[in-house]
Amino acid sequence: MAVNDTLADMLTRIRNASQVKHEAVPVPSTRMTRAVAEVLRTEGFIADFADEGDGKERKLVLTLKYAGRQRRPIITSLQRVSRPGLRVYANHRELPRVLGGVGIAIISTSQGIMTDRDARRRGVGGEVLCYVS
Numbered sequence: 001m002a003v004n005d006t007l008a009d010m011l012t013r014i015r016n017a018s019q020v021k022h023e024a025v026p027v028p029s030t031r032m033t034r035a036v037a038e039v040l041r042t043e044g045f046i047a048d049f050a051d052e053g054d055g056k057e058r059k060l061v062l063t064l065k066y067a068g069r070q071r072r073p074i075i076t077s078l079q080r081v082s083r084p085g086l087r088v089y090a091n092h093r094e095l096p097r098v099l100g101g102v103g104i105a106i107i108s109t110s111q112g113i114m115t116d117r118d119a120r121r122r123g124v125g126g127e128v129l130c131y132v133s
Contacts, residue, residue: 013026014075018073
């Protein structure tokens with residue numbers, strides 16, 4: 001099945017997999033999903049990710065993280081902000097703070113995909129892709 005918005009598909013798969021406590025979740029492999037996975041790993045929301053397959057069958061397999069004996073998901077909320085029908089942009093002064101700085105906003109800038117904190121520190125704005133907390 002063709003997916004036009006691979007990032008929204010990735011976020012939905014992560015959300016669904018974490019609710020039923022799966023260890024790993026496969027998502028379509030694109031430059032965008034790889035960069036977002038890298039940010040999620042750097043910020044500690046996922047344990048790791050790896051490539052599987054080749055050509056059109058290429059997938060990113062994300063290893064999810066859980067806390068405690070009850071295995072509470074580290075990712076409690078994933079929200080797509082900018083979408084193909086309505087792009088949302090912000091300059092470095094207008095970048096949102098998610099849960100007062102506890103969560104992150106993932107921003108696509110001219111210098112690559114990064115968190116809202118990194119974008120503010122570098123003084124760059126861009127497209128607000130999603131919120132993670």
